[in-house]
Amino acid sequence: MKKNNATPLLGAHISGAGGLEEVFSRAESINCATLQFFTKNNRQWQAKALTQDQIDAFTKEHKRSPIKSLVGHASYLINNSSADTEIQQKSYHALCDELLRCEQLSVPLLVLHPGNCSSGTQEECLDLLIASLDKALATTKTALSLEIMAGQGSSLCRSFEELGYIYKKLHKKHKNKINRMSGN
Numbered sequence: 001m002k003k004n005n006a007t008p009l010l011g012a013h014i015s016g017a018g019g020l021e022e023v024f025s026r027a028e029s030i031n032c033a034t035l036q037f038f039t040k041n042n043r044q045w046q047a048k049a050l051t052q053d054q055i056d057a058f059t060k061e062h063k064r065s066p067i068k069s070l071v072g073h074a075s076y077l078i079n080n081s082s083a084d085t086e087i088q089q090k091s092y093h094a095l096c097d098e099l100l101r102c103e104q105l106s107v108p109l110l111v112l113h114p115g116n117c118s119s120g121t122q123e124e125c126l127d128l129l130i131a132s133l134d135k136a137l138a139t140t141k142t143a144l145s146l147e148i149m150a151g152q153g154s155s156l157c158r159s160f161e162e163l164g165y166i167y168k169k170l171h172k173k174h175k176n177k178i179n180r181m182s183g184n
Contacts, residue, residue: 009034009069020105021057024065034069036111039101042075045090047097050104058105071145072102072110080132081115081125081156091115092132099140111145114156114166125156126165133178134171144178 011034014023020039027035040047062070075098078091095112102110117125133144146163149155157163167178 011035011067011069013037013073019057020054021061024061024067027067028065032067034071035067036071036073038075039072039098039105039107040075042073043077044075045077045094047101050101055104062106070105070107070109072098072105072107072142074098074110074112076113078112079115080136081117081129083119083125083128088128088132092136095132095136096139099136099142099144102142103140107142109143109145111147114146114149116154117156118154122156122162123165126162127169129156130166130169133166137171137178146178 011027011032012030014027014032014035014037016023016037016039020037023035023037039050062068075094078094078098079087080091080095082088082091098110098112102108114129115125120128137144146157146166148163149158157166170178
């Protein structure tokens with residue numbers, strides 16, 4: 001058997017305080033081979049659009065850094081499985097914004113908490129999530145990783161069966177944009 005000498009992708013969730021380009025030096029200081037970061041404040045619906053200067057500073061640091069594997073993390077507010085139409089709309093727009101920000105920064109993967117089922121059946125909530133994911137994924141090249149939740153309360157994606165349900169019902173042209181390997 002051939003031995004794989006590749007460096008394991010060990011990393012951490014890194015703060016982007018003071019400028020997103022700062023994630024690289026922070027991750028390097030603790031010897032990360034990969035990193036995850038929020039592209040905006042994770043507890044707010046909206047954020048100012050990224051400026052070209054911010055994108056350029058991030059890109060310059062990414063080129064300089066030995067860390068090439070990047071993962072974005074979506075806002076905790078997003079709940080695409082909500083039956084509340086206002087929350088559903090806000091969540092969809094916030095997800096599209098997160099995907100755009102990742103695309104602008106050349107971040108290939110965005111981790112998303114799948115949401116909570118506050119009313120309706122689990123299947124109805126999963127179907128709302130799937131419809132939103134299909135619509136959002138049609139706007140981007142960025143892939144999503146649905147975070148497997150610990151099973152608390154009404155959270156979705158508590159089991160491999162739920163992830164399988166989503167994957168099976170997701171439009172076939174978007175299946176290659178779903179990475180099902182994230183864990184909580």
